[in-house]
Amino acid sequence: MTNLLDVADLTVHFQSDAGAIEAVDHINFSIRRGEVVGLVGESGSGKSVTSFAILRLIRRPGEIKSGSVRFDGVDLATLSEEQMRRIRGAKIAMISQSPRTALNPVIPVGKQISRLFRLHEGLSARVAEKRMLDMLDLVRIPDPRRRAGQYAHQLSGGMCQRIMIAMALATSPRLLIADEPTTGLDVSIAARILDLLRELGAKTGAAIMLITHDLGVVAEICDRVVVMHAGQVVEAAPVRSIFHAPAHPYTRALVGSIPRVDRDVAMTPIPGSVPSLLNPPPGCRYVSRCDHATDQCRVARPPLESRGQDHDVACYYDIGRQTGGVAA
Template sequence: MTEMLEISDLTVHFQINQGAIEAVDHINLTIRRGEILGLVGESGSGKSVTSFAILRLIRPPGRVVSGSVHFDGIDLGSLPEEQMRRMRGAKIAMVSQTPRTALNPLLTVGRQISRLLMVHAGLSTREAEKRMLEMLRLVRIPAPERRANQYPHQLSGGMCQRIMIAMALATSPQLLLADEPTTGLDVSIAAKILDLLRELRTKTGAAIMLVTHDLGVVAETCDRVAVMHAGQVVECAPVRDLFHNPAHPYTKALVRSIPRVDRDVVLEPISGSVPSLVNPPSGCRYAGRCEWAMDRCRVSRPPIVEAAPGHVVACYGFEERRGTC
């Protein structure tokens, strides 16, 4: 598989009265054609900001401080806004974490999907309406002809989420950014949506970045996983390797926090809290919560090292323990 998306040294800040929030800090990620990459981490770790930065949708007080995003060999940062606008929705689509606010409140949901298809797929009005109804049926919208004529405020949150997914999949994008796509959906519908994502990947070779808190969804759906903590990528590995051999202490804590009935402690929470991103520590941002922390962890940021083929981690403690084995 060749690389569809390459993020290099991406840094995003948000300016507030207290200073600059370092929401994303020098991250490097790649997504290959036909691959589903899971992006996991606590709330506020920078996952959604990364998605918006890919689409060049960071708005003031936010700004991209450094780095580049290449899609299919094209530097997205260098494109004129008109070309970038044509890229969004056609070649790169996004399922927003807040579907009700992402939809236009002044247009019916059917009209919104139809307009997307007319603009990006070049369909006629009749063809777009037919395709729109097909997409509504595909995401299990009941009575699609009636729902198509309703406005977002007339639909439930879960229904709006499925509308957003229908819009994202309608043009068969090459890259799909799915930000918590199953939020607000019941188990059966969520399973159907995940099946749709896998089907899109199989049929079109699309790359998918799946942002989620649900490690069960990651284990079932993703090929590789990148773990984010406090704006930084601390580990990236094939999904099976990450669950069986987590290398970073934060990843280990995430895996231990999964509820299980086959052990005495059903739920093991992660101790401590995420450091402030206004004046973050100069060293490892997990050091204040880490049982492996050493003096140098608090002074300098750990470099990315290879834990195994295709498995990288940023942790001095891992290096120390590997060296004593």
């Protein structure tokens, strides 16, 4: 069976007065059916841009420069805008990072959900409302009938995120893109939202692409992780390998920067910040922050290569070989 989503060689540029900003640079990754994939990286590494590019919603001055996005075997670039609209929301849904502002302030939240049924499935107002109440029940909103009539500003942040999840899952999408779904929620609410996502994903068979900078979240619910840095994929591996045998220096640094309370290890911040994406140099983009950088790294970009089972890395330096292997 083919992958649910294949992103190949995708490049997104934003035109600015100073030149093109290479927000996403020739990235490759796949998502299988029903899989939960974490897209991890610092702010500005191109995670959100990637998700908008998948939905073909990059707006000027942004532009998809090259590459293809195949969803369910279909190249999305070949679809008409009308066909694309039928994919958005119905086949690929998205949860935004700020639920309160992503809900329309002047439309009752229930109506925002029931409208989706009418838009994508052509249901009558009455049936749509019933399905909407079922959805609110599914995301465990207490007293759904009353909540449905309320506006976003009358609900708590966690409640708004539940509404967003209900909205996203309403039309049983095959892929759910969750863009930092738990930022801005407090920890206990965040954990419950993640559980809900994982559970509903499994129940509906939807694959989840979870965009986050929080490796704790990744460890909790992801099957596989794609690590992005400065608009490029630097490593893709199952979640266990990422934590136990990170191969790219950036991934190692990310894992090392997680505060640990169970072990007496100092947390190490990553030096420097994401380099400017305006006319970047040709070599590896992590070079200025890397301990293992060589001349080769400065001249040519390391290709994304397989390092064993389901594990791709874009780095010339082989940590596993140098250190005699870290147990996976």
